[in-house]
Amino acid sequence: MPELPEVEDAARRLRAAIIGRTFVTARALHPSTGRTLTDVACQRLIGQRVISVDRRAKLQVVRFADDRVLEVHLRMTGDWDIGRHDDPAPLYERARFTCDDGTRISFVDSRAFGVLTVHDPGAFKLPLYGPEPLDADFTAAVLLKALKARRGPIKPVLLDQRVIAGLGNIYAAEALWESRIRPDTPANRIALVRVTRLRDAIRLVLSEAPSARYYEREERVEESWRVYDREGKPCLRCVAPIVRIVQAGRSTFYCRRCQR
Numbered sequence: 056m057p058e059l060p061e062v063e064d065a066a067r068r069l070r071a072a073i074i075g076r077t078f079v080t081a082r083a084l085h086p087s088t089g090r091t092l093t094d095v096a097c098q099r100l101i102g103q104r105v106i107s108v109d110r111r112a113k114l115q116v117v118r119f120a121d122d123r124v125l126e127v128h129l130r131m132t133g134d135w136d137i138g139r140h141d142d143p144a145p146l147y148e149r150a151r152f153t154c155d156d157g158t159r160i161s162f163v164d165s166r167a168f169g170v171l172t173v174h175d176p177g178a179f180k181l182p183l184y185g186p187e188p189l190d191a192d193f194t195a196a197v198l199l200k201a202l203k204a205r206r207g208p209i210k211p212v213l214l215d216q217r218v219i220a221g222l223g224n225i226y227a228a229e230a231l232w233e234s235r236i237r238p239d240t241p242a243n244r245i246a247l248v249r250v251t252r253l254r255d256a257i258r259l260v261l262s263e264a265p266s267a268r269y270y271e272r273e274e275r276v277e278e279s280w281r282v283y284d285r286e287g288k289p290c291l292r293c294v295a296p297i298v299r300i301v302q303a304g305r306s307t308f309y310c311r312r313c314q315r
């Protein structure tokens with residue numbers, strides 16, 4: 056699943072390709088994608104010039120000159136495939152936009168869970184998000200304050216987008232392993248020293264060659280996780296077997312010995 060660094064990378068590639076360009080065609084190519092990206096919505100994008108491409112949490116926001124917005128969620132397997140309009144169609148192409156310079160923007164998505172939505176001018180509202188974990192204003196003090204207000208176990212709290220924007224299930228598990236914190240520790244009981252370690256771990260796991268992890272073949276990706284999806288395998292720090300628990304419907308992996 057694309058996590059924050061992959062979404063950032065996708066937004067960067069999209070931005071480089073379409074800023075200042077005008078859409079000359081827009082079309083959904085799969086029934087699931089067409090549920091939100093309707094023919095009517097596509098028509099509204101044609102002839103529109105792209106002003107900006109932003110990422111907030113795992114959301115990509117494309118703004119057009121008339122203040123219309125294309126909101127994009129990659130979900131499980133979505134990504135951009137960018138090329139020329141006369142290239143052969145990429146695999147799993149679910150939507151296609153072409154620009155006035157011949158650039159082809161394909162939304163590729165093997166499982167077709169991605170969501171593309173067109174908002175009329177002024178209608179788009181960004182959800183309430185917490186700080187971006189890779190921004191300078193994501194300090195230990197900011198994280199401590201957010202955690203003090205939550206009594207629930209830390210792992211689901213880390214997935215709450217109002218606490219941290221864009222941290223997903225895999226990186227939350229990885230960050231807790233890095234900072235040696237048990238995923239069921241009540242969030243408001245973690246002291247500043249450990250919160251500082253957690254904040255540093257979140258930034259570390261998000262910045263460690265993330266795109267390489269995602270684009271490598273699947274088995275290579277799995278090998279690169281320190282704790283995620285390693286149930287029964289030895290902890291890379293203390294060799295105790297990694298255990299799996301389910302919290303708020305999501306799998307969590309951790310080491311019973313060295314995460315306290």
Ligand SMILES: [Zn+2]
Pocket residue numbers: 290291292293294295310311312313314
């Ligand atoms: Zn361990």
